[in-house]
Amino acid sequence: MVRLALIESEYEKEIFPTKELINHLKENKIKTIALFASIQFATLDKFTEELEKEGLEIKITKAKRTNKPLQVLGCDCYSDSFAESIINDSDIILYVGDGMFHPKALLLAQIKTKIKPVLIFNPISESLEIITEKDIEKQVQKMKRNLRMFLNSESIGILVTIKPGQQYFLSAKRLKEKLESEGKKAYIFLDDSINLNNLENYPFIQSWVNTACPRIGTDDIVNFTQPIINLKEASNPITALEDLENGKS
């Protein structure tokens, strides 16, 4: 049997808030912060201490999938991905890390409500960046369009990956049965890494359901004309569409 060891690859340096960050928070009269980081930057004791010295209240939660408080994964992109609703209860969302994949999850997690901006502090370049609902606008529009198309489709393709951590074969089989009970045709497709360019080989499919990484159904969809929705939405597409329509974006 193949065994597994995971190495977190933590950032080497201690992370402190910069003057620019503190000034930004003060200028915007921020009192409470919902703090998140990717695993490389999730040791933020000194950082938190310094912000608290400035009179700021730091709120931390544990995303359901992670094992370290304040860590966020790319798949923590739903409103119910976190143990406590610190996103709603804070003046600002602060993400410590580099790249856009993780902080965008924090925007997507707010899709059902008014979307607060996410302030990104990159500890390597010590720079600040703000992402807002505008940064996911295209995605949200496409998600709505895809849900409407899914509801009107008679022939559905369900995508399943064999990657152990993203494999939802059983859920896919359950969904196939449900769709068939509604009089639709459903087919299950298996692969390792799901390359969406391969969708064009199956013109008999009108809509796709992705059961692998949920970011396929929120991010990758913007590059494809074929409608793709995620498993979570496929089990209750009307509610999912209503949630998106009622969202402020």
Place this chain on the structure above:
Amino acid sequence: MYKLELEKVIEEVKNKEAKQVVVQLPDGLKNKSNEVVEHIEKNTDAKAFIWFGSCFGACDLPLGLDALNIDLIIQWGHNRFNKEDW
């Protein structure tokens, strides 16, 4: 810039008495894979190989390596996560 924790890696290889190890690094660390392989082969009796493909997260582990008698996968950049029921 990021800790490779090579000492911990050697410990893992020795404790698990691994003979054939696959190292799987995220794209940003793939250029360190030669360094990692050389370190493992120099400090243990194990042979080390490099996973060429994706490393999206702890959700993305290479499968089918049993056929090559690989006994340990070491993945960098991620920690254990709890799979949610969908």
